[in-house]
Amino acid sequence: TRSTRPKRLLRAVQKNATRGDPLSVISAIDHFCRHSEWAMNVGDEKGSILDSVVSELNPNTSLELGTYCGYSTVRIARLLPPGARLITLEFNPDYAAVARQVISWAGVQDKVELVEGPSGDLIPQMKERFGVETFDFVFLDHWKDRYLPDTNLLEECGLLRKGAVLLADNVICPGTPEYLAYIRNSPRYESRYFQSHLEYTKVEDGLEKSVFLG
């Protein structure tokens, strides 16, 4: 079957990374994206901001919107305390198939539940189907025009606890103007912008960190 970029990225992981070593998987993907083919992973520069937010928060229950090849899934899962879990939603079955193998190669599969489907349909199922009470942390990295509707959905479904942190990728490039306007003007959130660059480039991008105040 035709080789695709995610499949070539997976081959680079299997060739260059050590099974069970998440850091080697992360650096193998970063090397592939810098020296072979750009891909839309959060990358190493924004990735270290993601790491510091997750490490500080120590979330018990996390949600990732947009798995792609599993790069940020591995970045988050490797930092989670024992017993903590990460649910990651991916719409594209080909991406999901590659992500499952990247996540297993890194050895973090026991902390991760990858669910295939559109976020808009899956978020309302989080409580009864996935046994989630509330999320402590949400990483938004899927369709940029879904950030706002899915945030409203999380609020309406009572899935955000007081103090929950939303971290949104790509708020500058490709950009999420409606989400930024809402979250920065809402009295229910305390937001802060972390300036950075679009993965593997010099183009400006950044992460918006928002704490839900209840």
Ligand SMILES: Nc1ncnc2c1ncn2CCOCCNC(=O)c1cc(-c2ccc(F)cc2)cc(O)c1O
């Ligand atoms: N479960 C779900 N429910 C709904 N939708 C879902 C879903 N799962 C996936 N999707 C949708 C697709 O997800 C991928 C979204 N990510 C991006 O599009 C993205 C693009 C760029 C980029 C591209 C080109 C440039 F020139 C400059 C920047 C950079 C990034 O960092 C990006 O994250």
Ligand SMILES: [Mg+2]
């Ligand atoms: Mg992104």
